């Protein structure tokens with residue numbers, strides 16, 4: 001018991017994020033170069049936002065100068081004549097500023113949301129093209145975070161960063177200009193605080209970037225843990241892994257908390273630092289300004305406006321610094337998105353693929369070799385065989401012989417490293433991928449389903465299938481009876497991955513789906529393993545119906561399924577070692593004969609014969625059914 005728990009804990013530790021596997025670093029320039037084209041459709045609107053972003057600082061500058069005039073022309077001389085016009089101008093500026101602000105905010109949000117929409121959908125579509133082995137290797141939760149949070153961060157910055165930056169920059173230019181206009185000497189004195197500002201800002205940005213990268217990766221890890229442990233809930237509960245999962249989750253979220261707090265500490269600590277410099281600068285200016293005022297070199301209104309510009313100047317400077325921090329944090333998110341986008345699809349369709357329509361199902365493996373990426377040994381070596389239309393071939397061999405690999409290649413989930421596969425005389429690489437997959441149905445060992453109703457699960461075989469066709473397919477697959485007995489019949493939800501159903505029921509549903517798909521080529525990978533004898537027997541009946549009139553490849557250890565085949569191809573370590581009928585192979589006394597006898601020696605004789613009688617009874621009924 002304890003050793004089991006230790007094993008689970010070890011597994012959990014193995015699953016822990018390795019910070020050395022952070023996405024490769026990408027510079028901000030690269031981020032902008034990569035994503036600028038995505039903004040292209042919104043160039044016009046972006047230009048409007050930029051103009052609005054430029055007008056904002058202009059209005060701010062004007063309203064501060066109005067303040068100076070208010071002091072000099074109304075308050076100091078105690079004359080009310082100018083109060084009306086100045087107040088009117090104030091109101092006018094505020095109204096215009098408000099309208100511009102509204103326009104800018106809404107338009108920015110509009111661009112951001114549209115950009116996010118594009119980026120996210122493009123990334124999702126790209127994910128659909130990635131090789132299966134990408135999903136086998138990467139952590140689902142981490143990928144999910146990249147499609148959701150990381151894209152958010154990136155899109156937001158791309159759409160608003162430029163306008164914000166421009167607005168801050170212009171404010172600085174206008175305000176500094178105003179400072180020099182009012183009093184050049186005072187302006188020079190007040191700018192001595194700029195270098196420390198710049199220096200601190202740089203230091204700050206470097207630290208933020210490091211922490212932000214870590215934070216993005218940690219976020220991905222947390223989602224991955226949730227996804228993995230909830231996705232494997234049956235395993236976790238059966239092996240008492242709950243506590244270990246909770247501890248693991250807690251540890252990871254604790255580091256998320258620590259990283260986030262470190263980031264906040266940095267951001268929060270930055271503000272007082274900056275305030276201190278601001279106040280210092282302000283006091284120096286007030287000191288010098290008081291002397292100037294006393295000696296009549298500046299008016300009170302001028303000095304007050306000067307101080308107002310100066311105090312307002314810090315805000316765009318701070319804003320620019322913050323923006324820089326955001327930019328580096330964004331590049332941390334962007335590099336994760338870019339890494340995903342740069343992942344290449346396994347197979348690429350020709351520009352003008354050969355149309356296949358509904359093929360006849362003539363399959364040729366011609367000297368096919370295949371090696372999985374990142375491995376050093378071929379999974380298939382020089383495999384050749386041919387299936388005439390309508391023929392049934394069994395692919396047998398020990399575990400790891402390469403049977404499933406061959407089925408993967410037939411669906412063109414990847415291309416052979418050497419040799420070629422032909423369908424109806426065309427190299428798979430030449431035909432349209434969509435049409436190829438319309439022609440080949442795969443019935444995998446473990447059927448996959450979405451969490452939908454029974455009806456929708458079957459209809460996935462052919463979108464747009466009518467209710468009658470669905471029921472017919474279910475009847476032919478021997479699924480109709482059990483479906484009728486479900487709470488809501490065809491409208492019953494089958495649960496995540498179809499877990500609301502038994503293994504046999506799922507398999508029958510998969511057969512119904514395949515029947516509906518009605519492709520000329522059928523590939524079954526161990527369709528009866530994991531089922532009890534009775535189930536396997538009943539399913540055999542449905543499988544036969546499915547095979548009728550189709551070119552079929554059966555991958556199986558199940559002798560009775562194998563016997564359905566006219567020819568058997570025996571694989572060993574990725575090579576074809578024997579080929580022939582069951583009887584011929586038994587006679588030649590090679591690997592196939594050894595494997596078949598080994599099964600019997602393993603004490604499976606009774607099971608085999610049990611099943612035999614079941615199958616025979618089915619077979620005897622078959623003519624009536626077919």
Ligand SMILES: Nc1ncnc2c1ncn2[C@@H]1O[C@H](COP(=O)(O)OP(=O)(O)OP(=O)(O)O)[C@@H](O)[C@H]1O
Pocket residue numbers: 133136372373375379397398399400401402403404405406
């Ligand atoms: N995604 C993968 N990445 C790397 N190697 C793989 C991958 N899938 C399979 N292999 C390797 O390729 C070889 C053939 O595997 P394959 O799944 O085709 O065997 P199989 O004959 O279907 O076995 P089984 O009867 O156990 O299903 C094995 O050595 C296996 O380790």
Ligand SMILES: [Mg+2]
Pocket residue numbers: 403404405525
């Ligand atoms: Mg397999």
